[in-house]
Amino acid sequence: MDSLVKELRTSKSSVYNHFSSKDELVKAVIDLLNIEINSKLRNVLDDDKLSFKGKLISISEFTKDLLTNVSDTFLKDLEINTPDLWDYYQKTRMERINKYYRRLFEIGIDEGMIRNDLNMEIILLVYLNLMELPLKAENIEFVKMYNQNIYEETTDVFLNGILKM
Numbered sequence: 698m699d700s701l702v703k704e705l706r707t708s709k710s711s712v713y714n715h716f717s718s719k720d721e722l723v724k725a726v727i728d729l730l731n732i733e734i735n736s737k738l739r740n741v742l743d744d745d746k747l748s749f750k751g752k753l754i755s756i757s758e759f760t761k762d763l764l765t766n767v768s769d770t771f772l773k774d775l776e777i778n779t780p781d782l783w784d785y786y787q788k789t790r791m792e793r794i795n796k797y798y799r800r801l802f803e804i805g806i807d808e809g810m811i812r813n814d815l816n817m818e819i820i821l822l823v824y825l826n827l828m829e830l831p832l833k834a835e836n837i838e839f840v841k842m843y844n845q846n847i848y849e850e851t852t853d854v855f856l857n858g859i860l861k862m
Contacts (some may be wrong), residue, residue: 738797749805764845773834828852
């Protein structure tokens with residue numbers, strides 16, 4: 698809180714006039730972030746000029762940039778010190794993946810870029826779990842990479858697999 702009020706050049710009392718607690722402030726930040734992310738996903742998916750591949754590239758670049766701007770420290774702190782907020786964040790991610798990524802993958806199926814014999818629920822579940830990797834503190838520490846690099850590598854494995862064929 699001290700670093701926040703210093704960066705905002707205000708006082709703690711001014712911040713607490715708007716937010717009753719640090720948790721309420723963090724939840725408001727998560728909500729604003731979700732609005733921004735969902736808006737971007739909706740705009741990309743609604744862009745009729747982009748093919749599935751274009752939409753996929755645009756969304757992947759946006760996500761990587763987003764992870765570049767969200768510090769590993771923030772994610773670790775959120776997960777470890779505020780488990781209720783972490784759970785809230787995770788719930789909103791799951792809802793987003795189920796809504797927007799389902800639509801993206803359906804576009805990929807319609808364009809013949811994704812196999813149509815796969816169960817969409819399994820595709821979403823695999824994607825959801827793979828995209829969890831760049832967010833978890835223990836994964837960041839285990840592979841000794843930044844979260845955006847883990848995201849890139851995970852996306853590559855999801856889209857291209859591990860087999861050489």
